[in-house]
Amino acid sequence: MPTIKRIDHIAILVDDLDGTLDFWRDALGLPLAHTEENPAEQAKIAFLPAGDSEIELVKPTTDDSGLARYLEKRGPGMHHICLEVDDLEGMLAQLKEKGIQLINEEPRLGSGGKKYAFIHPKSAHGVMVELYELPG
Amino acid sequence: MPTIKRIDHIAILVDDLDGTLDFWRDALGLPLAHTEENPAEQAKIAFLPAGDSEIELVKPTTDDSGLARYLEKRGPGMHHICLEVDDLEGMLAQLKEKGIQLINEEPRLGSGGKKYAFIHPKSAHGVMVELYELPG
Numbered sequence: 296m297p298t299i300k301r302i303d304h305i306a307i308l309v310d311d312l313d314g315t316l317d318f319w320r321d322a323l324g325l326p327l328a329h330t331e332e333n334p335a336e337q338a339k340i341a342f343l344p345a346g347d348s349e350i351e352l353v354k355p356t357t358d359d360s361g362l363a364r365y366l367e368k369r370g371p372g373m374h375h376i377c378l379e380v381d382d383l384e385g386m387l388a389q390l391k392e393k394g395i396q397l398i399n400e401e402p403r404l405g406s407g408g409k410k411y412a413f414i415h416p417k418s419a420h421g422v423m424v425e426l427y428e429l430p431g
Numbered sequence: 432m433p434t435i436k437r438i439d440h441i442a443i444l445v446d447d448l449d450g451t452l453d454f455w456r457d458a459l460g461l462p463l464a465h466t467e468e469n470p471a472e473q474a475k476i477a478f479l480p481a482g483d484s485e486i487e488l489v490k491p492t493t494d495d496s497g498l499a500r501y502l503e504k505r506g507p508g509m510h511h512i513c514l515e516v517d518d519l520e521g522m523l524a525q526l527k528e529k530g531i532q533l534i535n536e537e538p539r540l541g542s543g544g545k546k547y548a549f550i551h552p553k554s555a556h557g558v559m560v561e562l563y564e565l566p567g
């Protein structure tokens with residue numbers, strides 16, 4: 296059976312990356328591991344490890360992406376939670392069997408060889424859930 | 432220096448605990464560790480461990496609590512993120528020094544002897560952040 300291993304990250308949508316780092320890095324003291332541009336998401340992302348998980352601060356870099364529209368509509372705040380799973384294809388099959396609506400029916404390939412897929416918030420009662428399978 | 436150790440939990444506000452467990456427990460396969468009534472929060476809470484953290488599903492049990500009003504206004508979804516800190520009083524002092532607005536200026540005492548405090552979402556750029564110090 297495919298198994299959730301841990302919370303990989305919490306993604307927080309921000310309109311000002313430096314201003315938000317004032318809180319997470321400078322006030323709370325979380326380390327800033329790195330930042331990267333993500334052209335696919337049209338966003339700049341700051342990664343701050345917390346124990347076995349990460350806080351990701353996501354700043355849209357264009358005005359017309361899905362993230363930018365979400366930010367404009369709902370304002371800055373938590374955007375999604377990402378869970379690591381040991382077998383993403385198996386999990387997606389299990390979810391479909393249970394009638395869960397997926398944004399990505401098949402795993403997509405992200406940076407560093409990780410596989411990911413999003414579950415539709417409708418099926419997760421208002422929460423955007425991402426699943427990761429990390430390369431072994 | 433007070434240090435964030437990990438993400439303790441993500442709290443998700445729900446309007447139907449059983450319906451939401453259909454997703455988190457029955458479809459994703461997360462274990463349901465236990466549920467408890469929390470009279471202070473006027474909520475029933477389901478705890479689902481994920482690695483070193485937990486997903487908490489929070490269902491208001493009255494219509495007029497802060498949680499119930501938040502649910503009515505924003506709908507079901509992520510409510511707050513809780514970080515474990517090794518020294519809560521030290522962290523609150525550090526946050527005040529940095530000009531961060533706190534909901535709880537002093538640690539409050541929760542179940543099992545844990546100390547907790549909430550940071551105001553204004554200072555955390557739209558995110559409700561809770562801090563825990565667990566009994567040693």
